[in-house]
Each structure stands twice: as structure tokens, then as C-alpha cells.
Amino acid sequence: MAGLGFGWSAAVLLAVVATLSRRVVTVVPVMALSGSLLSIPSAVLAAVSLLLRLSPAVTIAAVLFPRIFPNAYELLRASLTAPHVVMARARGLPPARLFLFHVVPSALMPLVALGGVSVTLASGASIPIEALADSPGVGQLAWQAALGRDLPVLVSVTLLLTAITVAVNVLADLLVARLGRHLA
DSSP states (O other), X not given: OHHHHHHHHXXXXXXXXXXXXXXXXXXXXXXXXXXXXXXXXXXXXXXXXXXXXXXXXXXXXXXXXXXXXXXXXXXXHHHHTSHHHHHHHHTTXXXXXXXXXXXXXXXXXXXXXXXXXXXXXXXXXXXXXXXXXXXXXXXXHHHHHHHTTOHHHHHHHHHHHHHHHHHHHHHHHHHHHHHHHHHO
């Protein structure tokens, strides 16, 4: 859970900074970091974090960041160029008010939907990360059950992860529907 929060915080913060600065000097390094992390398998990230004595949460954040940042950046960038935002800027709204009241609401619903999907990504990434780091958790349990061919535990873990995925996605869908009524 900490890795999910850290990955989201880093991705959204850097997406906001890159969107608001609109400079190549800001966007290119973050995109390069995102692309580099995306090309490294989660097991390799787990091994590197183990060698550097980093927490498994940092590794899960490193797995999630490149999947969240490009989407968040593009949503915010597209919202910044939407016609109603251009008109609000032309009317002279302060940048903070423009961003908080016009850009963020436009990007909020897709970001909530992305949040539901990222929980599934985090649980999938936790299996090799927790196994390699020998960290207790559901990922470690699934790994040990797979190695021991313990079918009842594997089925239970699979059903648990499926239930969590369905519950989070239903919650995200309900939140999107509620936001859609309030923002429309």
C-alpha cells in the first residue's frame, strides 16, 4: 500500500510540474526516467533494490511510476489545452485558480479510473518483489505456494486478488459516476 501511494504521489507531482512548466528541460528527463523504469522488469528492480537495501515499497513505486506518469501527464496537458481552459486563461484567471478549478476537474475522472487499474498493477508487481526481498505479504505467500505446489493456497490468493481488483474497480467506477454528476 505504501508503494502504491508513493508511486502515485511521485507520478502526479512530476506530471503537474512537467505540465505547468511546459519546458522541454523539465519534461524530457522525467519521460526518460519513466521510459527507463518501464523497460526494466519488476524482478530486476527487486534485485537492484535488494542490493541497495531499499524497501519493497520503493520497488513497487518504481514499477508503478512509469505506468502512471505518462497517463497523468497527457491528461493534464490535454486538459490545459481544452477550449474552456484557454477561454478562462484569456479572461485573466490566476494560474493557480485556472489549474485547480478548470484543469484538475477535467482530468480527475480518468485519473480515478487509472487508480483502480493501478491497484491491480501493484498487487501483480508485489509477487516477484516480495519473493526476492523475502518480505512478508501476499506476494511472498503466492510465491511460496507456487514453489510448494500448494494449490488450495494458490487458488485462495488468486481469489483474494481477484476480489480486491473487482472491489477497487467497482469503487473507482462509482466514484467516476459520482464525479461525473457533480462536475457536469
